[in-house]
Amino acid sequence: MKEDFLAYQAQTTPHPLAMEISHASGSFIYDVEGNAHLDFVAGVSACGLGHCHPKVVAAIHEQTTKYMHVMVYGEYIQKPAVDYVKLLASFLPHPVETTYLVNSGTEASEGALKLARRFTG
Numbered sequence: 001m002k003e004d005f006l007a008y009q010a011q012t013t014p015h016p017l018a019m020e021i022s023h024a025s026g027s028f029i030y031d032v033e034g035n036a037h038l039d040f041v042a043g044v045s046a047c048g049l050g051h052c053h054p055k056v057v058a059a060i061h062e063q064t065t066k067y068m069h070v071m072v073y074g075e076y077i078q079k080p081a082v083d084y085v086k087l088l089a090s091f092l093p094h095p096v097e098t099t100y101l102v103n104s105g106t107e108a109s110e111g112a113l114k115l116a117r118r119f120t121g
Helices: 003-007 044-051 054-066 080-093 107-120
Strands: 021-025 026-029 037-038
Touching: none
Parallel strands: none
Antiparallel strands: 021 026, 026 037
16 A cells, blocks of 8 residues: 555655554544554544544534535525524624635635735725
8 A cells, every 4th residue: 555655646745654544533543553643633624623523423424415515605505504604603793793614724815815905905
């Protein structure tokens, strides 16, 4: 597997860890030899809540039985998204009560720059 990884998948460093992962749970990732490694990287998305958190897994499963992806930029009404932004608004001071959902930090930075430019000229 390591040889194929090095031959066919681009790496981001000259000397990657090349640790073959079996599974992950909570704050740990496990290699194929059964060793647990504390995950200081935490991947992306919901991994900040721990790998395979039961509530996150259940919510993902429930959602994927309905639909997996549709327009995300405020064009369609999607109950999970509306519920989430309403919850976020409950923590924000008035008049800040609108949230623009994006997929990544890059999109968030770009959106913030566009918003600042829109309001400042």
